[in-house]
Amino acid sequence: MLKQENKTDVIVVGAGPAGVACAITLARSGKEVVLIERGLFAGSKNVFGGAIYTQPTKEIFPDFETTAPVERRTVQHNFAILGEVDSTTISYRKNDNSSYSVIRGKFDRWAANEAKKAGVYLVEETVVRELIKEKNKIIGVKTELEKFYSDIVILADGVNSLLAKQIGLRKDINTKDIALSVKEVIKLDKDVINQRFNVKDSEGVITEIFGGSMLGLLGLGFMYTNKDSVTLGLGITLNELVDSKISPYEYLEQLKQHPSIAPLIEGGTLKEYSAHLIPEGGYKKIPKLVDNGVMVVGDAGMLVNNLHWEGTNLAMISGKLAAETAIEALNNNDFSKKMLSLYENKLKESFVLKDMKTYKDLMDTMHSRKMAFLSYYFKKINAFFEMFTSVNSIPKKENFRGFIKSIFTDRKPIELVKDCFAVLKLLWSILL
Numbered sequence: 054m055l056k057q058e059n060k061t062d063v064i065v066v067g068a069g070p071a072g073v074a075c076a077i078t079l080a081r082s083g084k085e086v087v088l089i090e091r092g093l094f095a096g097s098k099n100v101f102g103g104a105i106y107t108q109p110t111k112e113i114f115p116d117f118e119t120t121a122p123v124e125r126r127t128v129q130h131n132f133a134i135l136g137e138v139d140s141t142t143i144s145y146r147k148n149d150n151s152s153y154s155v156i157r158g159k160f161d162r163w164a165a166n167e168a169k170k171a172g173v174y175l176v177e178e179t180v181v182r183e184l185i186k187e188k189n190k191i192i193g194v195k196t197e198l199e200k201f202y203s204d205i206v207i208l209a210d211g212v213n214s215l216l217a218k219q220i221g222l223r224k225d226i227n228t229k230d231i232a233l234s235v236k237e238v239i240k241l242d243k244d245v246i247n248q249r250f251n252v253k254d255s256e257g258v259i260t261e262i263f264g265g266s267m268l269g270l271l272g273l274g275f276m277y278t279n280k281d282s283v284t285l286g287l288g289i290t291l292n293e294l295v296d297s298k299i300s301p302y303e304y305l306e307q308l309k310q311h312p313s314i315a316p317l318i319e320g321g322t323l324k325e326y327s328a329h330l331i332p333e334g335g336y337k338k339i340p341k342l343v344d345n346g347v348m349v350v351g352d353a354g355m356l357v358n359n360l361h362w363e364g365t366n367l368a369m370i371s372g373k374l375a376a377e378t379a380i381e382a383l384n385n386n387d388f389s390k391k392m393l394s395l396y397e398n399k400l401k402e403s404f405v406l407k408d409m410k411t412y413k414d415l416m417d418t419m420h421s422r423k424m425a426f427l428s429y430y431f432k433k434i435n436a437f438f439e440m441f442t443s444v445n446s447i448p449k450k451e452n453f454r455g456f457i458k459s460i461f462t463d464r465k466p467i468e469l470v471k472d473c474f475a476v477l478k479l480l481w482s483i484l485l
């Protein structure tokens with residue numbers, strides 16, 4: 054029960070990783086917090102690949118490795134560059150516990166339940182329609198049926214964040230800055246997964262997929278092993294999807310038929326098909342994260358590191374940092390924008406904004422040189438290995454010379470110079 058009917062210290066909107074991490078941090082410090090989730094239960098609407106990362110997850114749930122519903126511990130990370138029919142894969146294998154595959158429907162529900170145990174007042178099946186503003190400060194939320202009031206509202210409502218838009222913290226997201234992701238969960242026998250991916254029962258493999266049906270498009274594919282299923286999907290920037298006039302489902306179907314993917318899922322049955330948006334704008338597109346009485350966390354604040362497939366960790370840590378700021382604000386009885394800006398400072402000092410800043414020029418470079426980096430060089434990598442592995446009675450020297458010559462004949466020298474310049478510029482911005 055709340056101390057005062059319909060009034061609490063903090064309202065958190067959205068029970069994804071950001072919202073739950075935020076709410077549980079507040080509750081553990083003795084603050085009164087209401088967590089509102091529109092789904093039938095936390096996680097019922099959430100879609101991802103995917104893997105959660107041990108270190109940041111432990112900051113919120115220290116015992117999650119033994120208590121949470123995790124699927125498989127990642128022991129191998131593959132980077133697969135698919136050509137039209139061939140592929141080159143780099144595999145990194147290490148027997149550690151740096152990440153786990155999870156099914157969000159199960160994991161988010163467990164996490165929200167942990168929050169409840171910590172004292173969070175969880176309201177499910179309830180959509181927050183509007184924020185309530187008084188004297189230039191957010192003072193609560195309006196759901197379909199009632200109004201809830203609080204000293205601070207934290208928006209953890211995900212990539213679309215209609216609420217942040219409503220109060221002018223952000224504009225409509227440009228279709229260049231968002232990817233549409235589709236994925237299938239394909240059921241396979243546990244032993245079949247173990248044998249095909251060369252792992253034991255609790256061990257798993259992550260595969261990042263480049264090229265294939267997405268050659269030349271700003272898109273990435275992914276494959277994760279779960280206990281008795283495999284998640285296969287891809288995400289493509291929305292503007293490219295619209296321009297290509299091909300549905301994401303068709304791209305996924307083509308990916309499933311690629312000779313390097315098809316044998317891994319052969320005989321599997323479709324268990325789930327879903328689609329979700331991913332914020333891709335990066336550092337330059339982060340909206341305003343703070344105003345009087347309100348903070349924005351997780352995907353709602355564009356806090357995603359797309360190159361590394363990191364989202365849940367940025368969500369959880371931004372949620373935690375917003376909670377810590379809210380605790381200080383409540384202790385000082387100051388809910389002003391100035392006070393809550395401490396949250397932005399905390400983000401800047403953490404890996405969240407440091408990493409996003411590191412890749413601030415990545416998307417611009419990818420948009421401007423995508424045919425080079427996402428098609429031409431991928432094909433060339435596969436062509437190199439085709440040349441290197443072929444046994445055709447042609448002297449090796451001629452093969453090597455032919456390959457090098459093809460680089461200069463297939464691509465204009467000026468384009469090669471531009472590619473080199475783009476790589477150097479990107480490296481410069483990443484490393485300095």
Ligand SMILES: Cc1cc2nc3c(=O)[nH]c(=O)nc-3n(C[C@H](O)[C@H](O)[C@H](O)COP(=O)(O)OP(=O)(O)OC[C@H]3O[C@@H](n4cnc5c(N)ncnc54)[C@H](O)[C@@H]3O)c2cc1C
Pocket residue numbers: 066067068069070071072089090091092095096098099100101102103104105106179180181182209210211212234235236286288329330331350351352353357362363364365366368
């Ligand atoms: C296909 C795919 C694969 C991914 N793979 C990975 C991966 O492997 N690893 C990784 O770390 N990240 C991955 N991500 C990114 C990751 O899923 C997100 O970054 C992360 O879920 C963001 O958490 P969040 O809490 O900010 O938002 P969400 O998880 O989107 O949660 C928002 C919540 O708010 C609720 N909500 C929204 N509006 C309202 C409202 N008005 N009222 C009440 N409730 C509301 C929603 O129902 C939802 O539960 C992937 C994303 C996708 C789409």
